[in-house]
């Protein structure tokens with residue numbers, strides 16, 4: 358079952374083409390990062406999937422419906438979330454819970470889970486950035502959404518607060534929901550996602566798992582083993598992978614190289630480090646900018 362299906366969607370504003378011919382299919386239960394440079398079109402794409410803006414051309418469906426028609430099943434944490442500043446954290450959540458016809462017990466549950474209990478009776482105007490973001494997440498999670506969009510949710514958060522946010526998102530994903538997060542924090546997000554979609558100048562330049570993107574953009578894995586580095590120096594099958602005394606192996610040759618190291622040299626269970634999303638991003642964006 359797909360959560361999001363886009364076919365050749367384009368968005369124009371006047372003469373400006375914000376994005377062009379984007380096709381995207383996201384399965385239910387996937388955790389997807391939408392990444393790209395400033396102005397690449399990420400927020401516009403999310404707004405379109407929420408039904409807040411209409412595409413200029415192309416077809417799209419969200420949870421099997423027209424965007425905007427399954428609002429109760431969809432959560433959204435915008436980039437700049439706003440609240441009733443003179444109401445407390447709890448009063449704000451109660452207000453949104455009433456609007457969305459959600460029982461108050463859910464508000465209490467989220468206050469506990471997202472560690473907002475200490476500030477639940479504090480006015481939002483007095484909340485810190487991190488507390489506001491957690492409140493934003495609580496608001497987005499009120500209906501236990503089947504699909505959740507988050508636009509730069511961890512900007513300005515301390516490392517533990519970011520980690521808490523992503524842990525909650527993984528829990529939501531593990532319960533079967535689809536999570537789409539738009540972010541610049543590649544180092545932070547790479548451990549949590551199933552897949553990355555990279556936009557550049559309004560064009561989708563990459564889409565896949567870290568493994569598949571590593572193959573597509575030729576960003577190698579590293580085999581971290583001093584024994585393997587030693588044997589590679591005098592083995593013509595491995596020496597091409599040596600770079601400054603480190604062993605970098607293309608994704609599509611990784612298993613073969615490991616079998617070879619074990620079979621020929623008895624070097625077992627080497628540590629393998631996958632390429633970072635940042636390295637993949639640099640290559641993908643480099644190619645995208647040349648198009």
Ligand SMILES: Nc1ncnc2c1ncn2[C@@H]1O[C@H](COP(=O)(O)OP(=O)(O)OP(=O)(O)O)[C@@H](O)[C@H]1O
Nearest residue numbers: 370371373375393394395396397398399400401402
């Ligand atoms: N209503 C509009 N009219 C004209 N141009 C627009 C409009 N809305 C957005 N844009 C332009 O579309 C492009 C994409 O904007 P968008 O906010 O989607 O980018 P983004 O990838 O989310 O950027 P950032 O990472 O900076 O948040 C930008 O160049 C922006 O100036």
